[in-house]
Amino acid sequence: xxxxxxxxxxxxxxxxxxxxxxxxxxxxxxxxxxxxxxxxxxxxxxxxxxxxxxxxxxxxxxxxxxxxxxxxxxxxxxxxxxxxxx
Amino acid sequence: xxxxxxxxxxxxxxxxxxxxxxxxxxxxxxxxxxxxxxxxxxxxxxxxxxxxxxxxxxxxxxxxxxxxxxxxxxxxxxxxxxxxxxxxxxxxxxxxxxxxxxxxxxxxxxxxxxxxxxxxxxxxxxxxxxxxxxxxxxxxxx
Numbered sequence: 220x221x222x223x224x225x226x227x228x229x230x231x232x233x234x235x236x237x238x239x240x241x242x243x244x245x246x247x248x249x250x251x252x253x254x255x256x257x258x259x260x261x262x263x264x265x266x267x268x269x270x271x272x273x274x275x276x277x278x279x280x281x282x283x284x285x286x287x288x289x290x291x292x293x294x295x296x297x298x299x300x301x302x303x304x305x
Numbered sequence: 306x307x308x309x310x311x312x313x314x315x316x317x318x319x320x321x322x323x324x325x326x327x328x329x330x331x332x333x334x335x336x337x338x339x340x341x342x343x344x345x346x347x348x349x350x351x352x353x354x355x356x357x358x359x360x361x362x363x364x365x366x367x368x369x370x371x372x373x374x375x376x377x378x379x380x381x382x383x384x385x386x387x388x389x390x391x392x393x394x395x396x397x398x399x400x401x402x403x404x405x406x407x408x409x410x411x412x413x414x415x416x417x418x419x420x421x422x423x424x425x426x427x428x429x430x431x432x433x434x435x436x437x438x439x440x441x442x443x444x445x446x447x
Contacts, residue, residue: 269391270389275389285379285381286379288354288355288378289374289379290373293370295364295367
């Protein structure tokens with residue numbers, strides 16, 4: 220399943236912080252609309268790099284589908300960054 | 306010499322059993338008895354879903370922590386990217402790796418090797434405890 224939502228929290232002691240919920244599923248709308256152009260660019264780049272375009276698309280699709288569940292939390296000196304992909 | 310063995314030898318000495326029977330009894334005594342319900346079946350191993358990296362350090366400005374959870378599926382997808390590296394780039398990469406002390410030949414790594422590598426990561430646990438910097442690093446699968 221492709222990622223649907225990304226949560227980004229950034230905070231530090233001197234600042235109220237940033238709490239973002241990014242609706243990644245909305246990216247499907249421009250992606251579908253621009254898909255002919257994107258596919259054309261991908262094919263050209265792959266042919267220039269002598270890479271099988273189908274394998275490249277499959278690899279990147281596999282990566283995007285396995286992103287949900289990724290969780291990165293870093294805190295130091297009172298600063299905190301949290302990135303979570305659902 | 307235990308009691309059972311002594312009894313068998315006593316029977317042999319008394320002529321109540323012959324040498325063959327005594328040998329069979331001694332062999333039976335040495336072999337452990339089979340379990341009544343057969344050997345225990347190994348528990349099915351649950352597959353790890355995530356690779357966790359935990360870092361805790363006490364610095365001058367305060368404690369610092371890093372907590373990263375990466376899906377194993379993402380690692381599998383990532384290593385498949387290696388198959389996209391063009392063949393002509395392999396030589397350059399091999400040279401660069403060997404110059405940095407990593408004698409690795411990328412062309413010899415097959416996708417099934419990479420899958421095997423990821424599978425074996427599930428058994429990996431790394432614990433680093435640096436007392437000087439009061440830092441702890443843990444890498445494990447869950």
